Amino acid sequence: MVSENSRRIARNTVLLYLRTLFSQLIALYTSRKILEILGVEDYGIYNVVGGVVGMLTFLNGSMAVATQRFLTFELGRGDLKAYNRVFSMSCLIHIALALMIVIAAETIGLWFLNSYLNIPGERMTAANWVYQFSILSVFVGIIQTPYMASLTAHEHMNIYAYVGMGESVSRLVVVFLLLVINYDHLIVYALLCLIIQLISASIYRMYAVRKFDECRFKQLWNKSLFQSMLSFTGWNLFGTIAWILKDQGTNILMNIFGGAAINAARGVSYQVSNAVQNLVSGFSTAVNPQLTKNYAAGDRSGFHRLMMTSSKISFFLLLLIALPVMIEISYLLNLWLVEVPAYSVIFTQLILVEALINTYGGPMITGLMAMGNIKWYQVVVGSAMLLNLPISYVLLRTGHSIVTPLVVSIFVITLSLMLRLLFCRHQLGLSVRLYVSTVVVPTLGVAIISGIAPFAIHQSLTFGFFRLLAVGGVSLVSVSFFTYVLGLNSSERQLVRVGISKLLCKFR
Template sequence: MLLLEGAGFFLFNGVLEIPENRLYAAKVIFQCMVLSTFFGILSVPYNAVINAHENMFLVAVLGVLEALIKLGIALYVTNTSFDKLISYGSLMAVMAIILLLIRRVYCHLKYNEVTINVKKYFDRSLFKEMGSFAGWSFLGSSSSMIANYGQGIVLNMFFGPRVNAAQGIANQVSGQLSAFSTTMLSALNPGIAKSEGAGKRGSMLKMTAMGSKMSFFLLSFMCIPVLIEMPYILGLWLKDVPAYAVVFCRLLLIKNLIEQLSIPVSTSIKAVGNIRDFQIASSILTFFPLIISFGFFFLGYPPYFLYVVFIGYAILNSGLIFKYGNKYCGLALWSFIKNVVLRCVFSFLAVLLLSLIPQLVLDEDGIRLLIVTGSSGLFFIIIVYVIGFNKQEKNWLNMLLKSFAISLKEKLSIVKI
């Protein structure tokens, strides 16, 4: 909080370009962000306990509750006569506090180990190991946070708040489309950690490869029709679509797709626990996109070059993760690239190209959006099954579908009786 407050002093005194009549609202929003970050950090141990117990039911309930609260905030902000920006920021901070309190009360009541008892749990060697891990993790997470917030600051410095509006829309679209893959990874992460903890390295690597593939395919399924019909979708959603919003959204989704391939590998490296060199290298690499983007903007390049640079960063960072996955986890690089990366990329490109066909013969409207969505879903199922999965994965998928069909048939027969 001290670091953020110190940064805020400089940001609001000469760095950010904010209209004078909105400066107070911007400062209030910044304080709400600091408060939300504080309570977000406090909730980390409770999230860890929930994930360790694989309590996906609570994760789902909290996810639904968060969505309902956000809907309520949106309805309130739409109808209130009070400053809408201040209302939004304040209520989002309150939501972070409410969710923390629910997690805290639930964990203290449900799990015996969730208690503050220094004498009982004090273990110098364990604290030292956990402190080292937490310290290096903090280096990685803080550098990522600076890079993420830095994007908006750099764009604001060169192009003003209008371009920040386009960036905000891109982040909203990206966040919503990534929800399914993020939830799947949340359910997968405890399994990766437990497999490594039990000494089952081979099982962990299989889960890692399958997780990379499935998270990519889940996001691809959601992204492909949106990538194609982005101008029409944003036109339906927004009264006035900001300049660069469409290109920002498309480039950010491509960046996210690239990152999906390496996220489970990063989880595996953390499960092994030897993260110092990985976090140092990753943190150094994280700052380069901002520096390069600053240079491009200084030379007069358009704002979308920020995301072009970050796509390049996503590719380099994935390569770095694969390298350390090979070093610390025994990840077979060529096998992973051939079975996961290439299969995912070729499947995505094939579905994308086939789904573009309706654009060649139909005008932009709701009918074309429905046709693109339906055809991309059909192409996706066929191509991902043929290209995306290897023989072993197809056998596993066939067994899963067969058992599901038998179960469904039994339930239908019971209903008939």
Template sequence: MKSYATIGIIDVLLRFGVACLLYIINNDKLIVYGLAMFIVVAVDYSMYFLYCKKNFTECRFSFSKDASLYRSMLAFSGWNIFSSISMVLNGHVVGIILNMFFGPVINAARGISNQVNGAVSGFVSNFQVAVNPRIIQSYASNEMDVFYRLVNQSAKMSFFLLLVLVVPIWINIDVILKMWLGSVPQYAGDFCRIVFISSLINTFSLPLATAANANGNIRLFQTACGIFEIMNIPLSYVLLRYGCQPIAVYYLALTIVVITLFVRLFVLRRLIRFDVKRFLSSIVLRCIAIALTAFGGMYALSQVISNTNIGWLLLSVIMSILFTSSLIMALGLNKEEKYYLLNVLKTKLGRG
């Protein structure tokens, strides 16, 4: 993870350098930006390639005559590609449809919501990257109790990590966008709020996808998820064609995220005998109850505290983080998780 974090930091610095480069050049900035980002991606790939080649003996190119090996690899990668293509089409085609009906202003609002959500969700994605190898390893070792516990705990922790970040931004999003952009496109704040909720629900699905990959039989899992992702495109067009406002597309996307979560759960119950009832009761319902309490409490407080200037905004953000963290510690974690977390904090503070 240290090497992974180092490469991630280099990637961020390179992207920041690209942004700075645009200020000092006089050529076509769009072409330069595209070329520079291509170079950044190539550098990222090279670092990962060289690290794996140096540290893992199995990372070598070799030809095999085992036809069944090729078939299984192509099947696994093919179904993953199908799901990825579905997600890409969903993301970009819906943007085109919104542009057809409402023009570039709505697409600007959509771009802002995606950018804000990407910055926040990236933190949780990195946490899941750290957990994924252990989930796969426990399944491969047939340590099923450990496997199920890791899936459940990573889903819960991912949700709570994102919740701590989302609550203060969700409550203050209008003020934040106003300070950041000056002139805020219509619907930008509403888009951000719904996208945040979708991302929170989607955190439950991240370890479920890893669990399906660990099993290897992903055809049904990826097909079902991919179909629902693609269905967002024609349904969005129908809604807008019959006069709905652009916010309806986001509510539709949120609904599909919820449906897809249940589809993943029931497919996993068939594949690996996953305890769906326990996951819903002990993880999903508890997390949602804590989230509703956090959002409700901080929204009520925001009606009392004026957050129109930077001082009050910072106060609101600090109070949101403290309130949400307290709820998680008191109601979201069991004794074992609290003990582990406190030990980690003590160790880190002791080293500091």
């Protein structure tokens, strides 16, 4: 069983990696052209307007986590009837939730958009159209949540791979359509993105319904199940609000103090960061259902082992790509974009540092959610996350650099990570000392040592494509070598050797 689970994780990781690699290669071109076609100002407007709608989806974020947890838990127990009850209840709840968010978006959100955001007067009409399309997009995403959660719970990652590639090709088509359509490009872009999401959502839904009988909606109302899911969602809600305020709240704060051009720089930085993170996120997506199923099955030893191993591997996978990107980001942005927004370089570097720290927290969050008793965890960690916005506001208000909120965010994320580790010790029985010695020490050691040679090459060579290749090649070798020698234990190195041997045998 363990061997089969490991093979499933590896297979799903490869599928998601290939999907993301294909998508990001196309995204490198489409993002560049979109920024060129829309311009820095309109690109910033698109990001900040979408952020306003995103802030209103805080309840869906909590409900999505609850749905994923309850579905995967029942699948881990092997109770398909209970799974169908959870699925059907989730559909009803998400429909009601979607309607509530639309009402809030068309009242409070619309008022905020037109009263407080720093948007040029001549672009307010376009911004309002983008806002309406964003609301529809959010509505579709919310009612789609139970179906997406079911695909993840069943670990059918192949559908993500195929549909994701289709979405990438569709976004490439959008670029060419914008070049020939003689109308407001910002409005047209938002509309075409909505159409792509509608098509993707339809495909995911049809696949889930046809593939899994337990994903067929039934009209039922289970009061005890509703109360259980609502209780979980309620305590998770605080943490979700804190995360959204940290992320989208910071985006709006930077708009108020820096204008749409700063949002464009932050948007570009997140494009790069997301591209890097998405290349390695397939591993996390593949391993999370196994974490929940291990907990549901009562396999505590395997649960702890998988939590620590996945934290470590997630860090190394991200470091492999993030290190050369952080070192050569100035050249990469100039190679990628026609016009590089100010602050894009430092924004990207700081966001990638935060992303590396965040890799530790992902498996912890999944483990704590699987356990279900999240009341004090969310209150304490959520309160720590909330510190980001007021501290950033005070510092910006007193004249500090527009970069400050991202620096503050790194400190807040680190504090939150330490608090999560304490909760994992208290509620899941995870040894803090073992986690630090097994995960934190080797990962930080590899990150520091493997960065020496690439940085030295960066400093010694002149700006250009040859330096990019040299830094990238040395980073790949350095991170891989020190990960194997210093980052992995003996059993993990044995698994790597076996995996490489099997791969080589296929080519003989």
